[in-house]
Amino acid sequence: MPRFCLRLLPQIFSCAIALCACGGESGPVPGGPHAQPPIATPGRAGPLAESDIALYLQVMREAAQRVQHPTAAEKQMLARADAVTAAANRGEVSLAPADNQALQDALAFHMQMDLQVAKARSLDVLHYQALSERIEEEAGELYCRPSAAVPDTTLKPRVAEIEHLVGIVRNPGPTGSAPVPPVCADGDAGAQY
Numbered sequence: 001m002p003r004f005c006l007r008l009l010p011q012i013f014s015c016a017i018a019l020c021a022c023g024g025e026s027g028p029v030p031g032g033p034h035a036q037p038p039i040a041t042p043g044r045a046g047p048l049a050e051s052d053i054a055l056y057l058q059v060m061r062e063a064a065q066r067v068q069h070p071t072a073a074e075k076q077m078l079a080r081a082d083a084v085t086a087a088a089n090r091g092e093v094s095l096a097p098a099d100n101q102a103l104q105d106a107l108a109f110h111m112q113m114d115l116q117v118a119k120a121r122s123l124d125v126l127h128y129q130a131l132s133e134r135i136e137e138e139a140g141e142l143y144c145r146p147s148a149a150v151p152d153t154t155l156k157p158r159v160a161e162i163e164h165l166v167g168i169v170r171n172p173g174p175t176g177s178a179p180v181p182p183v184c185a186d187g188d189a190g191a192q193y
Contacts, residue, residue, distance in 0.1 A: 047152050047153070047154070048131075048134070048135065048152045048154065048155070050154060052131055052135075053135065053152075053154060053155065053158065055123075055128075055131070056128075056131055056132055056135050057158070057161070057162075057165075059114050059117050059118055059121070059123075059128065059132075060114055060132075060162075060165040060166075060169055061165065062117045063113040063114040063116070063117045063165075063168075063169045064113075064165050064168040064169055066113050066116075066117065067109070067110070067113050067168055067169055067171070068168065070109070074109060077102055077105050077106060077109070078106055078109065080099075080102040081102045081103050081105065081106030082106075082174075084099045084102055084103055085103070107172070110171060110172045110173070111169070111170050111171070111172055112169075113169050114128075114132060114169050115128070115129060135152075135155065135162065136162065136166055138150045138152050138155055139155050139158070139159050139162040139163060139166075140163070140182070140184075142155060142156055142159045143159050143160075143163050143182055143184070144184035145184075163182045164179060166180075166182070167179030167180045167181060167182060
C-alpha cells in the first residue's frame with residue numbers, strides 16, 4: 001500500500017463510512033481510454049523520464065493552489081458538504097442525491113484535485129494517476145529511507161517538494177488546514193531534506 005495511504009487511512013475510512021451511510025454510488029473513473037500505455041509500477045520497468053516528473057509537479061502545484069484558494073462555487077460546495085456531514089452526525093441520515101454528490105465532490109476536492117487538474121488539461125487521467133502513484137510511492141520511500149533502492153535518482157532532490165504537495169493535495173481536512181505531515185510506515189517523520 002502506498003505510504004501516503006497509510007497516513008490517511010483513518011480519514012479515508014471515515015469518509016468511506018459517511019459515503020456508504022449516505023448511499024453514495026461509485027462513478028466511472030475520470031478520464032477515458034488509455035491514450036498512452038499505463039506505467040507499470042510492480043516491476044518498476046526503469047527510471048522515470050524527466051518530463052514525467054516535470055508534468056507531475058506542474059499538475060500538483062496547480063492542484064495545491066486550487067485546494068488552498070477555492071473558488072466561490074467550490075466554497076459553496078464545501079459548505080454544503082459540511083452541512084450534510086453535520087446533519088449526519090446529528091443522526092439525520094435521509095439525504096437527497098444532491099447531498100451525496102456534495103459529499104463525493106468534497107472528498108474529490110480534498111484528496112484528488114490533481115485528477116481534476118489533469119482532466120482540465122486534457123491529459124490522459126488514468127496515465128497521470130499511474131504516474132502520480134509511482135512518483136509518490138518512490139518519493140515516500142526516499143523520504144523515509146534516503147538510501148532506498150529507488151531507480152529514479154532524479155526524484156531525490158524533489159522529495160521535499162513532492163511530500164509538501166502531497167500533504168496539501170491529499171489532505172482530507174477542512175480547507176485551509178495545515179498540510180498532512182508525511183509519516184513513514186514505522187511512524188518516523190523521515191529524513192529532513
